[in-house]
Amino acid sequence: MKASFSSLDRKLLRDLWALKTQVVSIALVIACGIGGFIGSFSTYGSLLWSRDNYYDTARFPHVFATAKRAPQSLAERIRAMPGVVEAQTRVVREAQLSIPGVVPPMIARLIGHDLEHPGGMNRLTLTSGRWPAPGARGEVVVNQRFLEARELALGGRLDVLLNGKLERLTLVGTALSPEYIFATRGGGMPDDEWFAVLWMDARNLAAAFDMEGAFNSVLLRLSRDVSAESVIERLDAILKPYGGFGAVGRDEQISHKIITQEISQQRIFGTVLPAVFLLVAAFILNVVLHRQVHAQRGEIAALKALGYEDRWIAWHYLEFASVIVLLGTLVGIGLGWWLGRGMTGLYTELFHFPRFHYFMPGWLALAGAGAALGAAFGGAFAATRGILRLRAAEALRPPAPAQFRALLLERLGYAHLLTPAQRMIMRNLERRPVRAATTIAGIAGSVAILIAGTFWVDAIEWFIDVQFNQVQRADVNIGFAEPVPRSVRLELARLPGVDQAEVTRAIPVRLRAGHRSYRTGITGVEDGATLQRILDVDLREARPPPGGVLLTARLAERLAVRPGDTVVAELLEGKRVTSTLRVTGTVREMAGMNAWMRLEDLNRLAREGPVVSGAGLAVERTQETALLERLKQMPAAAVVIVNRTLVETFRETSARNVIFFTTVLSIFAATIAVGVVYNNARIQLAERAWELASLRVLGFTRREVSVLLLGELAVEIAAAIPLGFLAGFWLAALLIALMAQEMMQFPLVIFPGTYVYAGAVVVAAGALSALVVRNRIDNLDLVAVLKTRE
Secondary structure (H helix, E strand, C coil), rough: HHHHHHHHHHHHHHHHHCCCCHHHHHHHHHHHHHHHHHHHHHHHHHHHHHHHHHHHCCCCCCCECCCCEEEHHHHHHHHCCEEEEEEEECHHHHHHEEEECCCCCCEEEEEEEECCCCCCCCCCCEEECCCCCCCCCCEEEEEEHHHHHCCCCCCCCEEEEEECEEEEEEEEEEEEEECCCCCCCCCCCCCCCCCCEEEEHHHHHHCCCCCCCCCEEEEEEEEECHHHHHHHHHHHHHHHHCCCCCEEEECCCHHHHHHHHHHHHHHHHHHHHHHHHHHHHHHHHHHHHHHHHCCCCHHHHHHHHHHHHHHHHHHHHHHHHHHHHHHHHHHHHHHHHHHHHHHHHHHCCEEEEECCCCCCHHHHHHHHHHHHHHHHHHHHHHHHHHCCCCCCHHHCCCCCCCCCCCCCHHHHHCCCHHHHHHHHHHHHHHHHHHHHHHHHHHHHHHHHHHHHHHHHHHHHHHHHHHHHHEEECCCCEEEEEEEEEEEHHHHCCCCEEEEEEEEEEEEEEEEEEECEEEEEEEEEEECCCCCEEEEECCCCCCCCCCEEEEEHHHHHHCCCCCCCEEEEEEECCCCCEEEEEEEEEEECCEECCEEEHHHHHHHHHCCCCCCCEEEEEEEEEEHHHHHHHHHCCCCCEEEEEEEEHHHHHHHHHHHHHHHHHHHHHHHHHHHHHHHHHHHHHHHHHHHHHHHHHHHHHHCCCCCHHHHHHHHHHHHHHHHHHHHHHHHHHHHHHHHHHHHCCCCCCCCCCCCCCHHHHHHHHHHHHHHHHHHHHHHHCCCCCCHHHHHHCC
C-alpha cells in the first residue's frame, strides 16, 4: 500500500508539471474568487469593528432629539424617564461660514461643548491643538476633515454669521466625533469642503443665540433592556410643547445610517461576485480533469489491472484538484489581504474614525478555501465518476470514435456559404455542443463580471446629470433661518445675476399610516416650478395635485400606502398641526424619502400665511461671485448652497472608489477570460494534436492549421460576448436590487461604452491566449505526435 501510494504521488507530480500553465491559470481564477471574498468580508469586519469600538469608547447615544427652545429645567425630567441611563442637553445651531479667499459661503454647525465637564456621552477625540479656554470668546474646535480639506492651520480665522451678527472665530484645535463619522449636512453625500462642525464653549454659544437656560438638542443613552421606541414616544411628549421636531433612534441618525449601509454593501460584494468566480473555476477544473481522465484512460485501466482500488484512483485526481485549490488559496489570501487593505484605505477617506484597524480573521481564509475546495471536488467528481465505473478490460479499449455527420447548414443546402476550413470548425463545434456551450458560458461570465463592476460609472454619471441638471436646476439654493414672506422672491430676483427665482416651503413632519410611521419633510412647491422638478427614474415629470400629498414610492412602500389611501401628518414646526392627508400619487424618485404638496396647500395645512423657507436661483455664471457676496450680507439667509460644489464633491469622492473597483474587477474578469479561453484551447490542442500534425504533413501551413483550432475559439468568443452583455445587465440589476438604499436608488443605466469596454477586454484576453496556443501549434513535434496511438 505504501509503494502504491508513492507511485500515485509521482504520477501526480508528473501530471501537475505537464499541465503547469493550465494549473496556474485555474489557480489564478480561484485566487480571484477567494481574494474577492476575503477582501470584501475583511473590509466588512474591519469597518464593523472600527465603528462599534468607537461607539463604545465614545459612548455614542441611542436617541437624538431636537426642539425649538426648551428650558433646562426639563433635563431632570428627561433623565428620570424609565430606561434612560444618561441624558445630555445642548445648543446646536447652523450658520453661514466664510473663509478669506473663498467666495461661496459654507455651512457651519455650531455645537455647545461643556468645557468644564468634557467627558460623558458623545465624547470628542481631540486630534490636534487644544480645547477652547473656558469663557474665552471666539475660540472653536473644528472637525478634522474640514481643516484638512480646506488646508487651514490652527490659529486661522473663520467668519460666522451668529444670529445675524458677523463674528470672527479662531481655530484652536481639531476633533473627531462619533456623531460625524460621515460628515454631511444632509442628502447622504460627503461634504468635507463645504460643511464644518464647530464646537465652542456652551455658554458663549447659548449667549450668541439668546439660549441661556435653554437647549434645543437632547442626547440619550439607554439601558439594554428598554425599547428605544417607548423612550422616543415619552420624549416626544415632553418636548412637544417646546417645538420638538421628533426624536429618532440611532438607526435613523444620518451618519450611522450611511455607515451601516456601506458596511452592508461589502457583504453583498463579498458574496455575489466571488461565487461567480468559484463557479467558473469549478467549470474549468471539471473540463481539464475530464480531458485528463479521458486522455489517461489507458493508464487508469492499467492501474485497475494492477490492483489499485477505485477509491485510490479517485483520490489521486482529487489530490490533483486539491493542489490547484491550495495554490489558488495561497495566492488568494495574499490578494485578499491587499484588496482588503486597499478598500479599507478608501474608506478612511470617507469615514472619520480615530482608530481604523484592518484585520483579516483566519476563518475567512478557511471559509474561502473550503468553498473553493468544495467547488473543485465537485468538478473533479463529475469528471472521474464515469471512467471509474468501467472495468479494467473495458477501460483498456480506446473510446468509440466520435460520430460525424453533415452540418445543419449542409443538410439545409447552404454548404456553399462556408469555406472548407469554416465547415471543419463548425463541424467540430456541432459535434461537441456541451463543451462549446460551457466554454461560451465561461467567457460570457467574464463579460458579465466586467459589466457588473464597471456600470457604476455610468449609473453615477446618470444620477448626477438627472439630480443636478434636471431635478435641482437651480444654481444656488438658499435656506432661511425662519420662514419669511413669499414676497422675498421679488427681492431675490433683483439681486445681481439672478435670471430666475423660485421659492419653496419645507416643514418637518411625521407621517403615520396605521402602526407605521416615518419622519421626513413635506416640501411645498410653486405651480409651474421649473428650478425644482419632480422626476421619476424614467424622467417623467410629476406635479403635486391639489388637495393631497405626493409621496416618493419608497416612502409609500415604507408606510404601506397607495394612491387613494390616507396618512396622518403631524407637522413638527410652527403650530404643530395634525391632519389627515390623502395620498394623491407616488413617484419613483432616485433620491430621498420625499413628500410633496402645492405651496398654497402646505401653508394652508400649517395654518400660516404665504410664507416660504427656501429659494432656488438661476444665476448668470459671470455674476455668481457678486451674488454670493451679497448673500453673505443677508442675515436671513442661514444656508447658501452652490449646486456646482455638490457635484464636484460627489464626483471627487465617487471617482476614487469607482476607479479602484473598476481596475480590480477588470483584472479579475480578464483572468477568467484567459483561464477559460486558454484552457479550452490547450485541451483542444491536446485532443486534436494528431489531426493537426497530419494536416501539417499533408501540406497545410502553420497559419491554416492554427485557423482550424483558433477559429473555434473566435466563434465561441463571438457568441459569448452578446450573451455576456445580457448576463451582465441582469447581474447589474441583481446588485442594484441587493444594494438598494432607503435614501438613494441608483438607476440601472449602462452606456454603450461600457459594453464596448467589456467586450474589448475579453477579446484582448482571448487574443493573448491565442498567441500562446499559436506558439505551441507552431512548435508541434510532428514525429512524436504522429507516433501517438489512437
